[in-house]
Amino acid sequence: MSDRNKKSDSDSCSGRYIFIHELPSRFNYDFIHNCEVLTEGSDKQPNMCPFLENFGFGIEVENSEGALSNSSWYCTHQFTLEVIFHNRMKRYECLTNDSSLASAIFVPFYAGLDISRFMFGNQNETLKDSLGRDLVQWLSSKGEWKKMWGRDHFLVSGRIAWSYRRKFDNMSIWGSNFRFLPESANMSMLAVEASSWNNDIAIPYPTPLHPSKDSEILQWQQKIRQQKRTNLFTFTGAPRPQLDDSMRGKIINHCQGSRFCKFLDCSQGDNCYNPNNFMKFFQSCVFCLQPPGDSYTRKSIFDSILAGCIPVFFNPGSAYTQYLWHLPMNRTKYSVYIPVRDVKEWNPNIEKILLGFSEHEVLAMREEVIKLIPRIIYADPSSKLEIFEDAFDIAVNGMLKRIERVRELIRNGSDPSVGFAGEDPYKFSF
Structure with missing residues (x-):
């Protein structure tokens, strides 16, 4: 992780620095190491292990039938975005170890993998909700939290945001109550599908193409x-x-x-x-x-x-x-x-x-x-695109702008909580 201690007018990262919380491994990496207990929600695959290989892209696929290009194709699962995004974020060009410089704080919690442990059978609500509750307690004890009470924090989910908005305690009801926790409500979540709450924002599902250079995109565009x-x-x-x-x-x-x-x-x-x-x-x-x-x-x-x-x-x-x-x-x-x-x-x-x-x-x-x-598309984190912005770049820039709008409200003496996590029942209608 890069660490810059000064900002200047010529600093290309000014306003773009991001600090990543180093969470205890039980909030993320332990899921990768124990992937055999995770399920995708169907009986076609016994566990999620094959899909978590290669930065979360899954198993590499050869162009055996001529339908693909010659490289950078994977069996990418729809539920692995949080792993893919975290691996990209670790290579982000404007990371900082100094949280006082950060414009945003990234929380690499694998919320979707957590909830996938409880796909089948009736599970006690306390068990379903426990890791999310532990996470917000951990975050709220950190100095970074008190700067904006979490409104500069964001996380990513590989499952739809509705999965974390269980309104009732009923063992037969799917999902956790994570996004209804007061501390979680102060954070923004990027998810493959947003809920009707304003602090849940949709970004694309991962596709099977993860190019390592611009020429691969240009060649693919020409092919199709x-x-x-x-x-x-x-x-x-x-x-x-x-x-x-x-x-x-x-x-x-x-x-x-x-x-x-x-x-x-x-x-x-x-x-x-x-x-x-x-x-x-x-x-x-x-x-x-x-x-x-x-x-x-x-x-x-x-x-x-x-x-x-x-x-x-x-x-x-x-x-x-x-x-x-x-x-x-x-x-x-x-x-x-x-x-x-x-x-x-x-x-x-x-x-x-x-x-x-x-x-x-x-x-x-x-x-x-x-x-x-x-x-x-989400590009390969081991390299960097020069011409194009991919889905990751657009999501990060969008989140930085969202957090900056909150800062502007604070500077103007307005209440930053107004509308931040409010529900909009008409969000998905014209």
Whole structure:
């Protein structure tokens, strides 16, 4: 970790210094060392160990079927972002050992891996909540905390932010109460999906491509720009028969009944684990359907963008009101929106809508999607991109700006708590 003791007008890190708390290993590294007790939440993989290799990227994948480029591809799991982000943060160019210089304090707590220990069976709430409670007690005892009472602290979750907002003590209810602890409410959390509280902020799910240099991104963009797409649209995913209000069943039926659609069933085998499989699907299609699943968002959104496939959304909470730092405000430039107000009454006419776009409109949208690729990938921490900002860079810059706005309120004599952790029930609606 670098350590700078003076700031000057020419200091390129001025306003960008970050201090990383050296947490006791039980809050992070012990999960890696004991990964066999962690579960991803399905019966397809017995534990998370293979996915935690290579900085959290997972097992490296060869370009065996021509769907990938020649390097930097991994079986990256949707739940490993906190590990990936921590490894990138350890190589961040503006780290400091002197917390008095820091504009932000990073807390490398692996909250998602913690909660994955309690995926199955009824667990005592005290046990589910214990590590989060211990963490805030540890943090609040440090001198760094008292500087802004935690409002300059942030952490990252590889699971959706709702997982830490259990409102009731019921052993059958999923999740912890971590984000409702008073100290935790003073921190900001970056997560793959935000909750309706203002201090939870969404950043992209990790994709399987983790380039080590700009040329790899440029080569990949050129490859998918020239890709021949033989299918109009695809749905890649699994049905949700247990959810009464899920639209996936209707979308699957519509896809299977259309000669223009290609369906990849993620409930079968390892179809959606190996990027050779799902990237080949996405690259062969013009549009990729992205309905909500167990929650608003999906890793598939970013995998399909990586493949140059134009995303089709059915709920604003799937992307438009989530990834405000990473995706364009003008949603029509890179995506299609088909609002579904009542799933039971909905009669899908997706094929007709997508056939209505001209070739010129499709090419323009695809080019915008391709331009987004650097913004939604997490680069290899062992090197540094020179031309592009990746998802990590954008997230860090966004957090620094958020914390600086809090400082500005304090300097102006305003109460920094107003709105900081408030709930917005309309956050995911237009």
